[in-house]
Amino acid sequence: MYDVIIVGGGPAGSTFARLLDKKYSALLIDKKQGKEDFRKPCGGLLAPRAQRALASLGDTLPKEILVDPQIFAVKTIDLKTKLVRHYPREYVNVDRHKFDLWLMLKIGENVERKIGAVTKIERMENGNYQVTFSDGENLTTAEGKYLVGADGAHSVVRNFIAPNFRVRKYMSVQQWFENENEKPFYACVFDKERTDCYSWALVKDGKFIFGGAYPEKTARSAFEKQKELLAVHGWRFGEPIKTEACFVLRPKNGKEFCFGKENAFLIGESAGFVSPSGLEGISSALISGKDLATAFNLANGNEKTIRKSYNRKAKKIKFRMLLKLFKCIPMYVPFFRKIVMKTGVTSVDVCE
Numbered sequence: 001m002y003d004v005i006i007v008g009g010g011p012a013g014s015t016f017a018r019l020l021d022k023k024y025s026a027l028l029i030d031k032k033q034g035k036e037d038f039r040k041p042c043g044g045l046l047a048p049r050a051q052r053a054l055a056s057l058g059d060t061l062p063k064e065i066l067v068d069p070q071i072f073a074v075k076t077i078d079l080k081t082k083l084v085r086h087y088p089r090e091y092v093n094v095d096r097h098k099f100d101l102w103l104m105l106k107i108g109e110n111v112e113r114k115i116g117a118v119t120k121i122e123r124m125e126n127g128n129y130q131v132t133f134s135d136g137e138n139l140t141t142a143e144g145k146y147l148v149g150a151d152g153a154h155s156v157v158r159n160f161i162a163p164n165f166r167v168r169k170y171m172s173v174q175q176w177f178e179n180e181n182e183k184p185f186y187a188c189v190f191d192k193e194r195t196d197c198y199s200w201a202l203v204k205d206g207k208f209i210f211g212g213a214y215p216e217k218t219a220r221s222a223f224e225k226q227k228e229l230l231a232v233h234g235w236r237f238g239e240p241i242k243t244e245a246c247f248v249l250r251p252k253n254g255k256e257f258c259f260g261k262e263n264a265f266l267i268g269e270s271a272g273f274v275s276p277s278g279l280e281g282i283s284s285a286l287i288s289g290k291d292l293a294t295a296f297n298l299a300n301g302n303e304k305t306i307r308k309s310y311n312r313k314a315k316k317i318k319f320r321m322l323l324k325l326f327k328c329i330p331m332y333v334p335f336f337r338k339i340v341m342k343t344g345v346t347s348v349d350v351c352e
């Protein structure tokens with residue numbers, strides 16, 4: 001029996017768990033490091049907002065988490081118009097798995113940690129939640145007064161509290177290769193024939209990663225076709241070392257966010273907090289985890305006060321995500337993208 005059960009120990013869940021006051025007993029369940037060695041498929045780029053969120057927590061990144069090379073420009077390619085531009089970007093390139101494990105290490109002893117995948121959630125007569133999770137061999141149940149969903153795009157907590165809730169989502173496919181490209185680069189590819197979202201390529205410690213976000217049904221064929229098209233542009237893929245796939249949410253209006261219900265709360269991507277322009281989600285995961293912990297700590301266990309305080313903060317994150325929809329116009333509407341790329345607005349000159 002715990003005050004709070006947290007499902008998911010990514011950036012959102014770890015940040016919430018780390019900042020939750022010691023007066024609460026808590027259990028964090030995460031499937032990472034389990035039998036299947038789950039690793040979150042991700043570009044692992046920390047945007048300036050994520051860097052600011054970490055700074056607000058007093059964090060600096062240990063060098064073991066950083067990967068080579070660090071990135072300060074993105075090569076943007078429009079496959080239809082064949083336009084190529086470089087834009088300055090201040091990202092920090094990290095090993096995403098190590099980053100998640102490092103965030104988890106900061107969690108205090110008041111939060112018990114269990115490795116396992118949550119398979120079932122039930123609401124009990126007393127209003128508490130009973131959560132069942134499996135470590136691959138044994139099923140365990142735990143009971144909590146509050147439930148926090150920090151379990152990402154495919155959230156079991158969100159599916160439980162809001163089964164009819166829908167958010168626009170894409171299937172993201174990503175492959176890793178030994179890097180055979182002469183110069184390491186970070187690229188962003190627009191290809192409206194295959195997806196109305198985008199694809200990316202980057203290098204991490206000698207590995208070349210190519211991935212994209214596609215409509216679910218055509219994801220794999222679109223991904224393979226793009227590899228063919230980009231090979232014509234000189235990109236070298238070789239034999240894949242590993243292939244990853246998972247959903248990524250991309251909210252398209254104000255209705256596609258869910259902060260939770262009663263004494264169940266959603267943070268990070270499970271709440272829909274992903275930028276619809278760049279699919280950047282680590283910053284909002286960190287910020288919403290911090291916001292919910294602040295709401296818990298100030299409210300002293302009063303359910304309505306926690307809800308009111310978190311909703312107010314979450315609305316600000318949502319507003320920010322909605323502002324990003326405006327950025328989608330010059331990025332994703334081919335006519336406007338062509339104008340932006342042709343005029344070279346804010347681009348940098350690169351000699352290739």
Ligand SMILES: Cc1cc2nc3c(=O)[nH]c(=O)nc-3n(C[C@H](O)[C@H](O)[C@H](O)COP(=O)(O)OP(=O)(O)OC[C@H]3O[C@@H](n4cnc5c(N)ncnc54)[C@H](O)[C@@H]3O)c2cc1C
Nearest residue numbers: 008010011012031042043044045117118152268269281282
């Ligand atoms: C391919 C790809 C590339 C991306 N690149 C970037 C990028 O470069 N920069 C960026 O900022 N954002 C990126 N994003 C988005 C970013 O990864 C997410 O928005 C961010 O990870 C959300 O953090 P979170 O803590 O909310 O959820 P997650 O990071 O998804 O963490 C969820 C956690 O819950 C656990 N979990 C899930 N289900 C269960 C369950 N049933 N039981 C127990 N545990 C469970 C998982 O183990 C995981 O640790 C990318 C997304 C994708 C798909």
